[in-house]
Amino acid sequence: MVHDTSKLGFETRAIHAGQQPDPRTGAVIVPIYQTSTYAQDGVGGLREGAYEYSRTANPTRTACEQALAALEGGRHGLAFASGMAATDAVLRTALRPGDHLVLGNDAYGGTFRLIDKVLTQWGVTYTVANLSIVDEVRSAIRPETKLIWCETPSNPLLGIADLTALAELAHTAGAQLVVDNTFATPYLQRPLELGADVVVHSTTKYLGGHSDVVGGAVITNSDELREQLFFLRNSAGAVPGPFDSWLTLRGMKTLAVRMERHCDNAERVVHALLKHPGVDRVYYPGLPEHPGHELAAKQMRRFGGMVSFTVTGGGERALAVAAGTKLFVLAESLGGIESLIEHPGKMTHASVAGSTLQVPDDLLRLSVGIESAEDLIADLSAALA
Template structure:
């Protein structure tokens, strides 16, 4: 039977405990498992790096929400990315990444992967021709996309990039963190792997760090599962349980994030202290039509450029009260940050350097009027 998103978020992988009837999956806080005989572990569980029932519940739920067959949970989003990279790529291979990728993703490619022989090229993923030009035939193994991108809110046409990647015998990997599976499901548009920092919208409460990979390719999923165990950066049982708890309200939270973000984007668009608003829900956004085609709504992330330059941008970040000055995103509380000096500082001086006058907002689910008043004070 086919179920809707909100039903899957509450029930997929989360049957009542067969022994006690507990309606919430237990936290199996154990490192090892008794075996009935040599080589006969119960239900396949032998060691919690290899498998844990709480993590399995999260992984099954993530796969269901993204329309995949295999979901894997990791200690962080970057742990998931590193496992994927080392599964698919070898020394001498090449990857195309967004020219405004998340700073941690850039650091992974430029400071870690490049040292063991994997090259990368930054391309504007909102421009399919630019991505096609960046591919190196025979060497490119992954086209890596974020949509929306972090922090410039660029929109990539997932179906178009899938076609380009597959023509080159490469995988299309989509970081779906900003959208969440509620707003966008890349596998259904042709992507091969979806990446999440589950720390963000999936967990949703700024109380747990985690990451995930989801694929509809069972063979690739088996390879990724092998490397998840071999490399060991797994999601612990309590972290998995907290993430599952957050997932249950993902749909209703995302609707509220979007409601608030739409009002704030409209407010910022008419403010004299703001020179540009970057939000795919605005009709003037260059990716608006593509976003409307492949997303349910436009998300809770907004970036804008301060009319007074870097000094004004920093002052705005330091002046809010409800918008907490902090890195990360996707929690129920609203956050504000200066990407150039915070989340994307590692990209300074590179092709991925972000504008110095850029401010990024993670719009929470507080009362919208209160958030608007807070920004009005800070901008004034």
């Protein structure tokens, strides 16, 4: 049996890390331990490594967390009930009233809403900056800055940030660099290896991969931060159930092969969009003209399955295109095996309307699935016609 997976390839770790055959039955797939509590040997006699209550720990969740850590190349992984629960836990652990953070000007709407509407009531302040411009980030840092929150590629404009440079800036200022790696996944990019302190995921997306589970994750090399996050999660209770943990674990097994197909299809869709007269601009880091292309090529394995584009004719035309596809399902979220289309301004990023993070109203975002690329291109072409 494989116990130490640290020196194995990514695909092997995805299938074996934290996933030994069940010692009692020999089951090769980690069981769903659908239980809330566990028998103890006696009052105060809990065995070392034993479980006591599933809010604190559950064997299925433990296996999921070990796999998450292994894929990101980190020492510790913690699973949460959602990506926003993971985000909230990191922010509340890293920040105190009076602290300041730097947020990207192209951040996920839910993250902005949490910071702008919730954390500011707690006395936290923030500055928005273009994380692709290192000097702009440097200017945004204050003496009270404790955290830089980064998405790369960003959501929804697919901006690319230099993680090594941002980590150096953060550490010089006595702050932490937190990277939301949901779009890239650990298959394409591993921020901890580039200097990040914390990696956050919505495991709902590519890691789960099948649009059938909601979850989040935090991965770090810091023993102290792991203990703080574990304590907060246990105290606040934002834990995934055993079945959710099992679904996420199941999804991660095929992450590598799925991401290759996502990337293949996205590249073909991008080239088709570039040729279409109804498309104004395409945002994809795999394009040589993308301002972050060279950096993305350096810190990512490939360029991902997310594509954004603007249409000619303005916002109403974009809404019509979004409603006109048949294979691309009009829906929020991303990273599943099926292709999705959405209008960020009206959907995932509605909460940033009127702010410095407001997105163009003629922008559409695609999560390119693993269907036949020819069928996907034909579907988009018909909607754009």
